[in-house]
Amino acid sequence: MNVLRFDTISLFPQMFEAITNFGITSKALHKMSEPLWQWQNWNPRDYANNRLGYIDDRPYGGGCGMIMQAEPIEKSILAAKQNHINSNFAGSLVIYLSPQGEVLNQNNIANLLNLVLTKNLGLILLCGRYEGIDERVLNLYVEKEISIGDYVLSGGELAAMILMDAMIRLLPKALNHQDSAVLDSFSEELDGGLDFPQYTRPEVFHGERVPEVLLSGNHQAILQWRLQQSRLRTQQKRPDLFLKMQTSSKNSKNKN
Numbered sequence: 478m479n480v481l482r483f484d485t486i487s488l489f490p491q492m493f494e495a496i497t498n499f500g501i502t503s504k505a506l507h508k509m510s511e512p513l514w515q516w517q518n519w520n521p522r523d524y525a526n527n528r529l530g531y532i533d534d535r536p537y538g539g540g541c542g543m544i545m546q547a548e549p550i551e552k553s554i555l556a557a558k559q560n561h562i563n564s565n566f567a568g569s570l571v572i573y574l575s576p577q578g579e580v581l582n583q584n585n586i587a588n589l590l591n592l593v594l595t596k597n598l599g600l601i602l603l604c605g606r607y608e609g610i611d612e613r614v615l616n617l618y619v620e621k622e623i624s625i626g627d628y629v630l631s632g633g634e635l636a637a638m639i640l641m642d643a644m645i646r647l648l649p650k651a652l653n654h655q656d657s658a659v660l661d662s663f664s665e666e667l668d669g670g671l672d673f674p675q676y677t678r679p680e681v682f683h684g685e686r687v688p689e690v691l692l693s694g695n696h697q698a699i700l701q702w703r704l705q706q707s708r709l710r711t712q713q714k715r716p717d718l719f720l721k722m723q724t725s726s727k728n729s730k731n732k733n
């Protein structure tokens with residue numbers, strides 16, 4: 478299988494320690510016989526056209542805030558692309574993390590993972606700062622914009638890490654049996670619904686007992702209960718998602 482490769486373009490590479498140094502994403506990077514994913518950062522400051530490393534300037538037309546200049550971003554993108562070619566990737570896919578992009582969900586994350594692995598592409602994740610990036614370089618190089626939700630962050634790094642984490646945990650071998658993503662919220666096994674309630678020891682907590690069926694050892698009954706609970710809580714917590722589940726199950730019944 479092709480390796481999952483991320484090249485971030487960011488002024489703050491240290492922020493990525495949150496995923497390179499902790500948890501499942503760290504294990505998948507450092508503790509496997511072969512790393513399951515690769516990461517390298519390209520810092521636009523290294524391509525600044527001045528000795529002080531400034532890469533931002535005031536917006537034409539006035540207004541507050543600063544804009545990241547096109548040239549250092551372009552050079553960073555080209556360096557990352559060249560590196561992909563040198564490392565035998567078939568090409569690159571440039572994504573700009575932006576509040577104006579397509580909003581992430583489990584489905585488009587899985588599709589993106591499938592695309593880059595089957596086509597052997599390296600992902601270039603462009604992380605903006607300040608008021609954003611000069612539009613001209615975005616028009617030239619960005620192939621996809623991705624948002625993590627309808628709110629504005631101060632930089633694209635957290636958004637990039639959310640995308641990276643969500644992709645890495647879908648890689649076969651990234652999760653061990655206990656962490657399995659198979660029955661996570663939004664999974665096919667749950668018809669796209671929410672995860673069911675989970676319990677661990679002790680059996681009684683503040684007078685509340687673990688549901689009897691979970692102690693029964695009857696795997697069929699446990700599975701039935703979990704699927705039922707998943708549907709129930711999806712209906713209660715996310716009526717929008719529940720409606721979608723019903724529509725898609727109706728559609729697939731009509732097809733058959």
Ligand code: SAM
Nearest residue numbers: 574575576605608609624625629630632633636
């Ligand atoms: N002026 C921009 C706008 O309103 O569209 C927002 C700039 S924001 C302060 C700085 C950077 O944070 C953006 O360039 C982008 O990379 C990142 N960012 C902010 N909100 C985001 C979101 N919801 N999803 C992904 N990236 C986001």
